[in-house]
Amino acid sequence: MLSSKLEVLVDFGDKPEPQLLEKTLSELKLRDGIHEAVFKDGAIMVETSLPSTEVLDVVTKTSGKRAVLQGFGETQSAVAMISSQSCCKANVMGVIRFQQSEEGPLVADGSIDGLSPSSLHGLHVHDAGDLSQGCESIGGHYNPYGSPHGGPEDPQDRRHAGDLGNIVADENGRATFRILDNVLKVWDIVGRSVAVTEKKDDLGRGSSPSSRVDGDSGTPIACGIIARSAGIFQNPKRICACDGVVVWDERDRPIAGKGRRRDTGDAGDKDSCCRKETQKKPCCKV
Template identity: 55%
Template sequence: MYEFDANMDTNNTAKLEFAVQMTCDSCANAVKDVLHKEPGVQSVHIDLAKEEVLVETALTSLQVQSLIESTGRRAVLKGMGSSETDLGSAVAMLSGTGPVQGVVRFLQLSKDRCLIDGTIDGLTPGAHGFHVHELGDLTQDCTSCGDHFNPFAKQHGAPQDSERHLGDLGNITAGPDGRASFRFEDSQIKVWDVIGRSLVVDSGEDDLGRGSHPLSKITGNSGERLACGIIARSAGLFQNPKQICACDGVTLWEERDRPIAGKGRKVTDTPAAHL
């Protein structure tokens, strides 16, 4: 196991906008109370009429969603933003031929800081290489995503190295349940540079260019590509008024009961015609 800290953890806050099923003041108060008790939450604003909750926090989006849903209300993340000027955000929905699937979000906090927040399920416990690849091409699953995003023709390295691919994001670590939930910053990735490219999680640990294998300086020798997704522009704060996903017909609340990506996401039954 390579003990190098591949990711730059962050205590910097971001603003998360959730749609939350609330019908009364007691619902709103329950949500506000559970969030205010959490040290990682800086502020909470609730609009009961719009069923919206805005949280400024250093927690992952999954942690905040879990706190809200611990009150018995369902929640869906609608947008992310910075406490500073909105510099852009993006999202990738990862899936593959196996059980691995997840959602990863990018938020440009400043010119030199990009926040990466995500949850990926179905992994084997342990470390997994995590990279932005140059192509947003999934025609042959993850094999057509191209190489690591590397516009300056550098050797593979760790996120904190000056000699690294721009797409080198180090490792994410899955727990015994196969889930990797993470939140970290990167100083080289820019949201506007990765939109349209792909994000890939690998089967093995990235050696960060420090190994003896011939692939160490090329890919980190992190194994096969397990799951991938195209990085697409996503909604910032208050930019997502829709209640239905136009790409797959899944409503805001239906998606809470469906896989976040891959098989089972879309409605496959043809509705009966009403003539």
């Protein structure tokens, strides 16, 4: 299976303790799906066919230290921060990273929390990177070939290019996935959006009229704009100048909104936010 290279920063301090570093590297090398793990330029470089979240979990549990993914892939990469785009709805959020291999498939590597326990949800790339009305303004599925809706295993004339199939949430409502796709290219999707739907995608094989449109998967419950991102050893950032969040703290803080900043956070709270949203959209249920 196609592997990806990850740059994992671990909060070892000024100088890693040799025994702890060796223990972490050894544990990584023992895992099926991890082909290489070395300490290089202050970070652990991992070559793996596993989802990046699984690699981070191994590093965190073995080292007892905080760990973050600093770089993904050696060639062209992109990332989307997924959220519900609404304080009235369920708090679904996560990250999806895209890597374009030179002559092979696109890799979509993600982890999304806040889904219904033990459920399936459609995953699609959409035409527009417009979040002015939340997930309602991202347009239809990315479909440059004018094809009907289908599944990720279908040829491009029998699927939208943006049809990535389904992701599976575990009993805690987390979906961790690594999808290989032979139709999408990362340079075609930067600036567009990716969305998770409320229901399972029937891959265009259902009896509903909407099956050949969107797989009868319902409306998007979380979405985000796809932007270019750093490959391994291309991002020197250790602190975000815009909000003062140290790189180690990012896993413990919301992607945006109250609680993101190092100070007291943004003004207002969820209730006031939801009241404002309800005034704009009477159909929004508080």
